[in-house]
Amino acid sequence: MNNSAIRNGLGYATLALMLTALFMVFDYVPPEAEQGIAQLIFYFHVPLAWVAFASFGLVAIAGVFYLWLGDQLWDDLGYAAAETGMVFCTLMIVAGSIWAKPIWGTWWTWDSRLTTTFILWLMYGGYLMLRASADDTPQVARFAAVLGIVAVLDVPIVIASVRLWRTIHPAVLVTKQGGHGLEDPRMVATLLVCLAAFTALWAWLLMLRFTQLRTRSKMGALAMRIAFATAAASDGK
Amino acid sequence: MSGFAAVLRKDLRLELRSGESTLALLALSMLVLVVLVFALDAARVRSVDAAAGALWVAMVFAGMLGANRALLAERANGAIRGLLLSPLDPATLYAAKLAAALIFMAIAEVGAVILMVLFFNLEFDASIARLAPILALGAIGFSALATLLSAITGRTRGGDMLLPILVVPIFVPALIAGVKASAAALAGMPLSSMGDWLKIMIAFDVLFVTAGYLLFEHVVGED
Numbered sequence: 001m002n003n004s005a006i007r008n009g010l011g012y013a014t015l016a017l018m019l020t021a022l023f024m025v026f027d028y029v030p031p032e033a034e035q036g037i038a039q040l041i042f043y044f045h046v047p048l049a050w051v052a053f054a055s056f057g058l059v060a061i062a063g064v065f066y067l068w069l070g071d072q073l074w075d076d077l078g079y080a081a082a083e084t085g086m087v088f089c090t091l092m093i094v095a096g097s098i099w100a101k102p103i104w105g106t107w108w109t110w111d112s113r114l115t116t117t118f119i120l121w122l123m124y125g126g127y128l129m130l131r132a133s134a135d136d137t138p139q140v141a142r143f144a145a146v147l148g149i150v151a152v153l154d155v156p157i158v159i160a161s162v163r164l165w166r167t168i169h170p171a172v173l174v175t176k177q178g179g180h181g182l183e184d185p186r187m188v189a190t191l192l193v194c195l196a197a198f199t200a201l202w203a204w205l206l207m208l209r210f211t212q213l214r215t216r217s218k219m220g221a222l223a224m225r226i227a228f229a230t231a232a233a234s235d236g237k
Numbered sequence: 238m239s240g241f242a243a244v245l246r247k248d249l250r251l252e253l254r255s256g257e258s259t260l261a262l263l264a265l266s267m268l269v270l271v272v273l274v275f276a277l278d279a280a281r282v283r284s285v286d287a288a289a290g291a292l293w294v295a296m297v298f299a300g301m302l303g304a305n306r307a308l309l310a311e312r313a314n315g316a317i318r319g320l321l322l323s324p325l326d327p328a329t330l331y332a333a334k335l336a337a338a339l340i341f342m343a344i345a346e347v348g349a350v351i352l353m354v355l356f357f358n359l360e361f362d363a364s365i366a367r368l369a370p371i372l373a374l375g376a377i378g379f380s381a382l383a384t385l386l387s388a389i390t391g392r393t394r395g396g397d398m399l400l401p402i403l404v405v406p407i408f409v410p411a412l413i414a415g416v417k418a419s420a421a422a423l424a425g426m427p428l429s430s431m432g433d434w435l436k437i438m439i440a441f442d443v444l445f446v447t448a449g450y451l452l453f454e455h456v457v458g459e460d
Contacts, residue, residue: 126399
């Protein structure tokens with residue numbers, strides 16, 4: 001089975017899983033008693049968070065392998081992961097914000113998890129800006145690898161500091177229920193299907209972007225060889 | 238170690254003869270403090286929280302300027318190539334650049350602290366002395382991070398604008414801890430009461446000095 005067959009299979013699997021997930025969220029699962037319909041956002045928010053964090057982890061892993069092995073493949077993977085991670089992280093923040101307005105009464109609050117996520121979002125925004133502005137620099141792959149590693153190293157310290165910051169200052173929120181209380185088994189089932197659907201969507205998008213970047217790298221290498229060959233030929237005359 | 242001393246001595250001599258970096262850093266720190274006094278209307282209210290915040294904003298801006306300048310002089314005439322061709326280890330070069338950046342930042346911070354006491358109507362007392370270790374920890378972390386990342390941004394289009402975008406989010410944990418610890422120190426609390434904040438700053442410093450030391454060779458090379 002070749003790459004494009006896997007990719008297409010993944011695409012169809014994503015479609016099927018997404019349709020199932022939508023049906024389960026809007027028709028099958030009972031909304032939580034207290035929060036009502038707003039709680040349904042949870043089934044999108046949590047999977048989005050999971051794939052966003054998985055992407056950012058992958059950026060760092062790809063960075064380590066790139067510095068270690070020097071293969072362009074790892075750089076392309078890191079780039080694709082950062083881009084998809086940024087998309088999902090943005091969607092996660094937007095979905096969380098829409099949920100927070102009716103439930104917490106505010107679009108945004110400097111709660112420790114929100115703050116940590118926002119800082120991550122800023123870091124990988126910077127990572128993508130670096131990639132955009134250094135696109136024509138040959139060392140961009142190494143720059144990006146170093147930045148991806150540095151960003152992930154920072155995450156535990158960000159979490160520790162933000163948590164400490166919030167416990168000293170009381171949160172704006174008056175009522176924040178710990179946990180979502182998935183007492184109904186249908187809720188658990190829906191969450192699992194949504195997790196699978198978003199993971200498939202992520203893997204599919206990542207693979208598409210990765211293939212695209214691979215093609216670009218190979219074409220770049222090819223163009224370089226042609227340029228060298230042409231120069232050598234004209235020297236020979 | 239002699240290579241480290243040589244590069245550091247060169248940077249300090251360059252600075253002693255021109256005075257460019259330290260003067261620019263001091264001027265910028267002062268202007269940031271002035272802007273914040275007006276912005277926060279701090280001339281009327283005497284607030285240690287505002288003073289601590291203003292001090293750290295001045296430090297971040299001055300540090301950014303210093304980091305942008307650090308490798309600029311080396312790039313201007315391709316001097317960096319000479320440094321890289323010398324038997325000097327890139328990690329040693331990083332350590333020397335970090336030490337130089339730290340010295341310039343320390344000078345700017347001394348100036349900023351004096352101005353902060355004057356502008357925010359504070360007293361020169363023991364609480365100011367307790368700021369020293371907090372600011373030192375902050376400066377080490379910031380210089381370590383900014384020296385590493387300026388080696389990256391210095392070689393990209395619009396690099397000097399990119400540097401703050403990369404440095405500030407990563408510096409956030411040390412910034413939170415530093416502002417909190419400084420405000421506590423200015424309020425007259427002993428250092429022992431802010432152990433958690435100091436621990437975060439120490440962890441940040443250890444992590445990023447090590448990361449810079451190990452990763453610098455990957456970003457400074459010419460190829």
